[in-house]
Amino acid sequence: MEYTKVGSRYVLRLDKGEEVITTLLDFLKKEDIRLGRVWALGGMENVTLGLLRKSDMQFARRSFNQGMEIASFFGTITEKDNQPYLHAHTVVTDENMQAYGGHLFEGYVFPTMEVMVDVIEGGHVGRALDSDTGIFIMDFGR
Numbered sequence: 001m002e003y004t005k006v007g008s009r010y011v012l013r014l015d016k017g018e019e020v021i022t023t024l025l026d027f028l029k030k031e032d033i034r035l036g037r038v039w040a041l042g043g044m045e046n047v048t049l050g051l052l053r054k055s056d057m058q059f060a061r062r063s064f065n066q067g068m069e070i071a072s073f074f075g076t077i078t079e080k081d082n083q084p085y086l087h088a089h090t091v092v093t094d095e096n097m098q099a100y101g102g103h104l105f106e107g108y109v110f111p112t113m114e115v116m117v118d119v120i121e122g123g124h125v126g127r128a129l130d131s132d133t134g135i136f137i138m139d140f141g142r
């Protein structure tokens with residue numbers, strides 16, 4: 001990964017083999033970014049997507065081992081347990097241009113990934129466990 005900062009925005013290049021969520025979280029921690037948004041395109045392989053299934057409130061997961069085009073990728077940056085927290089969704093496409101989308105659990109960059117991060121300065125949005133759904137939703141309480 002390499003990146004540059006322009007005002008309150010960053011432009012990043014993630015490189016082949018880097019795990020997307022881990023790499024972005026390492027970047028957010030290093031730059032101490034706690035509120036903002038992420039946008040990206042590029043390609044990934046070994047991608048695992050999820051859908052929170054309402055019937056049992058468990059994540060249905062599906063993995064794609066082949067190279068997939070990132071047709072859309074966006075995420076929110078908030079804060080959980082006093083650390084940056086990234087929530088990312090993506091739409092990836094295969095060689096038939098068939099699209100699959102969902103919550104991104106894991107994906108490995110291939111061949112490259114172009115990322116923009118917009119920082120929202122001076123704000124705080126945390127995460128709190130929602131007892132109804134068992135997920136950590138945005139919390140504006142602090």
Ligand SMILES: [Fe+2]
Nearest residue numbers: 087088089103
């Ligand atoms: Fe999600």
